[in-house]
Amino acid sequence: MQREELARLLEGGLSLEAIGRRVGRHPSTVSYWLGKHGLTANGAPKYGRESAIDIADLRQLLDRGLAVTEIAQRLESTPSRIRRAMKKAGLASRQERNRRLVRAALARGDRVAALVCLHHGPCDHVLEGRGSYRCMRCRSERVAEHRRRLKRMLVAQAGGCCVVCGYDGHPAAFDFHHLDPSQKSFELSLRGVTRSARALRAEARKCVLLCARCHAEVEAGVTSLNVSVLA
Incomplete structure (x- = not known):
């Protein structure tokens, strides 16, 4: 087979199989002549020998709680190759590790167990x-x-805004000020938000919305509220 002909077919993007069909030869014969002429088949890097997976890196990524698909991306490999490497090295996936740890923790009666979270790792x-x-x-x-x-x-x-200054920014900057402290059932602070939504709405109706600065000034007596207008 002539080098010029093979080079032309390769430039056309043909694979070994396609070239073999075109010239009436077996792909292995085409491969032989490519090698003889110093040419490389299209797709050769894809089907060539892949580099071995570093078991130390694999073990480290597993210890960090990464899933097989994530490990494959990190090591520029495929999930199937990662699983084969894990099986060969006797390494367990995050899910299998968790199952073993959960069984052991339940058997011991542990209330708290060190497991691997999908979002936070160990x-x-x-x-x-x-x-x-x-x-x-x-x-x-x-x-x-x-x-x-x-x-x-x-x-x-x-x-949605402070009744004194009109601030309408981030919700965290607001406080609920009870107009009549004697009617207060509980504080509408961060801890108070553990109540039911129904109870919170009922308690909020006893309050006015103030930004943190205005609330501090009202509590200190620097700023006064026009209760008749607010009511």
């Missing part, structure tokens, strides 16, 4: 009433977001 998990472990950081973040959502709801219900 961290403490607490045993909940339903009988499963939950990441303490995930639970804390969810509670905090729930409280922020309730605060946004209450601020919007109260008009």
Whole structure:
């Protein structure tokens, strides 16, 4: 087979199989002549020998709690190759590690277990009433977001701005000031937001919305509220 002909077919993007069909030869024969003429088949890097996976790197990524797909991206490989390397090295995935740790923790009766969270990696998990472990950081973040959502709801219900200066910025900068302290059932602070939404709405109706600065001035007696207008 002539070098010029093979080079022309390769430039046309043809694979070994396509060239073989074009010239009536087996792909292995085409490959032989390519090598003889110093040419490289299209797609050769794709189908060539892949570099070995570093087991130390693989173990480190597994210890950090990464999933197989994430590890494959980090090591520029494929999930199937990562799984084969794990099996060969006797390494367990995050899910399998967690299952083993959970079984052991439940057998010991541990209320807190060191597991691997999908979002936070290795961290403490607490045993909940339903009988499963939950990441303490995930639970804390969810509670905090729930409280922020309730605060946004209450601020919007109260008009969304300070009744003294008109500030209408971030919800965290607002306080609820009870017009009649004797009617106060509980503080509408961050801790108070642990109540039900119904109870919070009822308590918020006893208050006016103030920004933190105006609230401090009202409490200090520097600024007064026109209760008749607010009512």
